Amino acid sequence: MRSADRPVSLADERVRRTYELGRKAHPQVDLSFEEFARRARAAIPKHDNKDFYLAVACDAGAPGAWERLQSRFHRPLRAMLRRRGATRHDVSQLLDDVWGRLASPPPRAKARTRIGTYDGQGALLAWLATVAWHRLADGWRRAAGVAPLPQEPTPSTPRGGDPADRLEASEIGALIGSVLEQAWASLTDRELEVVVLKYRQLLPQTEIARILRVSPSRITRLLQSATRRLREAVEERLELRAHVAGAASNQAALQHLLQRMLSESDAGREDADDHGRGMA
């Protein structure tokens, strides 16, 4: 409740606006302003986001909130998962599992449920799509007998350490980032899909062929063309910037940069573990 002698801050105004937007978009979900403000004040979206109200209402267990969440996002998520290779049968079971999982407590965050770890800074559909994709990929890994991935996301920026090291790391990180950005952008959807399933999800090629409903030889050809495109994209960039790493050849420069990047992300991961973040 506002008191007469306390000025209304910009943050208060944003909480109020986000609440009103959410109420208007989801009139069937009833959550009081006080309850919303108490839960949302720590991470109020910087931009208008009418679905943040819905996520907070789900976390608070407001009547009708979970039903609204499902009715609003079930179809686009189903279509997204189908596009990524899930069968109709898998999608139906997977989404049941995702809703159940979102309603359960997260491992390490303060939120009451996993959906409470949504920070509202981006679209809720994209957030849900990422969570659903993780579940789909985890299922494929389980079925193929591959060890599960760690639950924590990879931190994007290193923390701590010497300022000069941080500066160099950020320069190298920026260079690697721009090289990788161009490299991945040069791949077709199918090639990207095969690369992710093979090198991120560590699935065997026969399993990838089954998921994508193509022959194993087609997977081999897709990997070959992906490798060729990546090499071309990486070499094109490193010819311009090889001097940054002080190495003689593009291959050596790339190896050097990758080693730095890997050690940097390992350090960042340990740092993130110390901070104990939560994730859906």
Next chain:
Amino acid sequence: MNQPTPDEQLLEQLVRAAGTRVDPNALAVAATEKRTHGIVRDPEAVLLLRTLARERGRRRRTLWGGAALAAMLVAGLIFAFAQGPRGEAPLAERLETAVAGLRLHDAERFGSFALADDLDATSGVTRTGVAWLAPRGALLAAPARLRWRRPDGVSRVQVKLKGPGVAWERDVDGDDVQAPPLESGRYVVTLRVLGSLTPQTLRRSFVIADAQQRHAYAQAQAVWRAETSADLHDLIEAHYAFSQGFLERALEASRRAEAARGEKRQLVLPLLRYLTR
């Protein structure tokens, strides 16, 4: 086993350099603001961003395509009425016409209602693990029993049910158990196989409709009973309940339609197979 080539090693290192798992909040920001925050160095993030963009494009196209289809359907109906009465059309055609008529009659309730016609239940995968059978989806009333299928060689399972004001747990020998009294709301059920060498746990959720949702369903039912011929009621209910997520209700109506045999049975079989797969 073949040794990886230098190019394959490079590819592997590039993926490894990107990290291990996409942060959902970072990806949501990237998808919304078109600012990538370095997330595009991760091929998995690039793949998800592309998928979301393609899906947005498809939905826009579907919206415009749907509007054009509706206009053509209305024109077709006007033309059909202008031609005057004819002999009895096939059931499938009458069902399509009845659904289109419901959409025109009550756009608020049936505006998005369409027959489920792209069902594929022929994957032929025989699953031998633990499976949850009922209840599934949304229910109009509290379920009497909870049902599942045990894996071969396992006799005992643990069932946990959590929901509004309910935290219920039982160890059960068999494939079903009487459900506790449940109010409207969302319930998460966890099924754990006991005494198996490999741990198997399954989590599913279902929803019991509140009074408002039950009322809305009853009103929709009253509309199709009043506006369509009696031989179509089971088919319409099966498809309508399915479109609204009332899977158990859709199953009951599908079984009634199947029992009628003939053309009606043929029409409902794909949906029935999908619901019982």
